[in-house]
Amino acid sequence: xxxxxxxxxxxxxxxxxxxxxxxxxxxxxxxxxxxxxxxxxxxxxxxxxxxxxxxxxxxxxxxxxxxxxxxxxxxxxxxxxxxxxxxxxxxxxxxxxxxxxxxxxxxxxxxxxxxxxxxxxxxxxxxxxxxxxxxxxxxxxxxxxxxxxxxxxxxxxxxxxxxxxxxxxxxxxxxxxxxxxxxxxxxxxxxxxxxxxxxxxxxxxxxxxxxxxxxxxxxxxxxxxxxxxxxxxxxxxxxxxxxxxxxxxxxxxxxxxxxxxxxxxxxxxxxxxxxxxxxxxxxxxxxxxxxxxxxxxxxxxxxxxxxxxxxxxxxxxxxxxxxxxxxxxxxxxxxxxxxxxxxxxxxxxxxxxxxxxxxxxxxxxxxxxxxxxxxxxxxxxxxxxxxxxxxxxx
Amino acid sequence: xxxxxxxxxxxxxxxxxxxxxxxxxxxxxxxxxxxxxxxxxxxxxxxxxxxxxxxxxxxxxxxxxxxxxxxxxxxxxxxxxxxxxxxxxxxxxxxxxxxxxxxxxxxxxx
Numbered sequence: 001x002x003x004x005x006x007x008x009x010x011x012x013x014x015x016x017x018x019x020x021x022x023x024x025x026x027x028x029x030x031x032x033x034x035x036x037x038x039x040x041x042x043x044x045x046x047x048x049x050x051x052x053x054x055x056x057x058x059x060x061x062x063x064x065x066x067x068x069x070x071x072x073x074x075x076x077x078x079x080x081x082x083x084x085x086x087x088x089x090x091x092x093x094x095x096x097x098x099x100x101x102x103x104x105x106x107x108x109x110x111x112x113x114x115x116x117x118x119x120x121x122x123x124x125x126x127x128x129x130x131x132x133x134x135x136x137x138x139x140x141x142x143x144x145x146x147x148x149x150x151x152x153x154x155x156x157x158x159x160x161x162x163x164x165x166x167x168x169x170x171x172x173x174x175x176x177x178x179x180x181x182x183x184x185x186x187x188x189x190x191x192x193x194x195x196x197x198x199x200x201x202x203x204x205x206x207x208x209x210x211x212x213x214x215x216x217x218x219x220x221x222x223x224x225x226x227x228x229x230x231x232x233x234x235x236x237x238x239x240x241x242x243x244x245x246x247x248x249x250x251x252x253x254x255x256x257x258x259x260x261x262x263x264x265x266x267x268x269x270x271x272x273x274x275x276x277x278x279x280x281x282x283x284x285x286x287x288x289x290x291x292x293x294x295x296x297x298x299x300x301x302x303x304x305x306x307x308x309x310x311x312x313x314x315x316x317x318x319x320x321x322x323x324x325x326x327x328x329x330x331x332x333x334x335x336x337x338x339x340x341x342x343x344x345x346x347x348x349x350x351x352x353x354x355x356x357x358x359x360x361x362x363x364x365x366x367x368x369x370x371x372x373x374x375x376x377x378x379x380x381x382x383x384x385x386x387x388x389x390x391x392x393x394x
Numbered sequence: 395x396x397x398x399x400x401x402x403x404x405x406x407x408x409x410x411x412x413x414x415x416x417x418x419x420x421x422x423x424x425x426x427x428x429x430x431x432x433x434x435x436x437x438x439x440x441x442x443x444x445x446x447x448x449x450x451x452x453x454x455x456x457x458x459x460x461x462x463x464x465x466x467x468x469x470x471x472x473x474x475x476x477x478x479x480x481x482x483x484x485x486x487x488x489x490x491x492x493x494x495x496x497x498x499x500x501x502x503x504x
Contacts, residue, residue: 074502
């Protein structure tokens with residue numbers, strides 16, 4: 001496996017569809033499990049009620065016999081029959097209470113068996129002969145909720161197990177979906193990494209030799225050609241630096257120091273000057289002192305990419321404004337602009353503003369990466385054919 | 395003057411009718427093999443609720459018939475049915491209310 005920082009970063013829109021899949025999967029998983037749980041709960045409740053019904057209807061027949069015999073002894077005997085296993089009540093057919101020992105008065109005459117809000121189980125038996133004037137005999141027992149306890153326990157145990165299994169399946173599915181994406185990213189990364197490695201020596205040879213060249217000693221025509229070579233080499237150099245940043249673990253991107261951005265920006269504008277001049281682009285700099293504790297090389301990648309994009313996507317004889325304040329840094333070009341619906345994708349790796357310009361489309365993804373790492377904010381404003389402004393604040 | 399007599403009559407008749415139960419019903423029923431208590435329990439068994447019992451009883455008093463009587467068939471064959479209607483519907487109604495109050499089960503169980 002290649003060891004580098006970005007291999008595992010997916011493109012933002014792919015991430016979005018992945019999140020959607022994940023959310024759908026989780027919602028479905030929870031839905032299915034809760035549906036099963038509800039059915040299970042209801043089944044258990046019915047089972048419990050069925051058991052209670054058998055027991056209670058036995059009790060009820062017994063109690064009915066006692067009430068019947070009391071009917072013929074009344075009023076010489078007027079003690080309502082009691083039982084330690086349940087309490088009961090009798091109501092007449094007009095739902096008037098005749099006698100009651102119930103603790104819960106929430107009686108539902110339409111149902112035979114139900115649980116009241118204060119957790120009592122009621123069983124109602126109705127008579128055809130109204131002994132003691134009673135049409136309804138109501139038995140009440142406590143709902144011990146043992147079944148409920150057991151049911152919940154099972155739901156939690158089996159539900160948890162199901163979630164676990166589903167999660168594993170989900171994880172495998174996810175990997176299945178991701179593996180083609182990962183493979184293609186890996187191939188791209190590996191290719192870039194290998195290429196980058198081979199570029200280092202020839203590129204530095206070209207740049208240093210141009211630097212060392214005595215321009216006065218050559219004629220005007222050749223000087224122009226040398227300048228063009230210089231521009232081309234610098235363009236390649238920016239790309240090279242970006243590529244090394246993303247593909248190679250490099251020590252130069254590790255240590256932080258306090259830097260004055262103003263100096264770096266001036267230096268980078270100077271560096272890109274020859275590129276800008278080739279398109280007759282002018283700079284307006286409004287630079288104030290601004291100190292940051294960051295890695296100089298990393299932050300240079302941010303500045304380089306913003307400036308080189310502003311040049312690349314500018315028009316001939318265009319203009320670039322660079323503003324630096326204590327807490328913000330803005331690069332503004334009067335170039336071709338970005339279509340509104342594409343702005344959200346510009347930080348994706350391998351995406352380009354516009355296919356007419358070359359490049360890997362990795363520049364802004366690096367910018368975003370570094371900005372995020374330092375916890376800064378980046379805002380892109382763009383109007384098609386009017387220009388783009390990118391502001392970083394901290 | 396007429397007004398006073400009228401008021402007096404109403405007063406008199408009402409005090410009379412409130413006691414019509416003890417006067418008429420109890421007296422005639424005293425010597426019967428089935429006590430008023432037993433008859434009441436038979437009604438309760440057959441009709442259930444208060445309104446049902448009262449309505450059933452009143453109906454029987456006005457339209458007595460062997461088919462709807464709660465009394466045992468042998469008893470009726472021997473004694474015949476009794477037309478209570480001569481007491482007057484108003485008085486019957488009052489007596490029934492009194493009868494119910496005296497023998498109802500509700501509130502008498504412990």
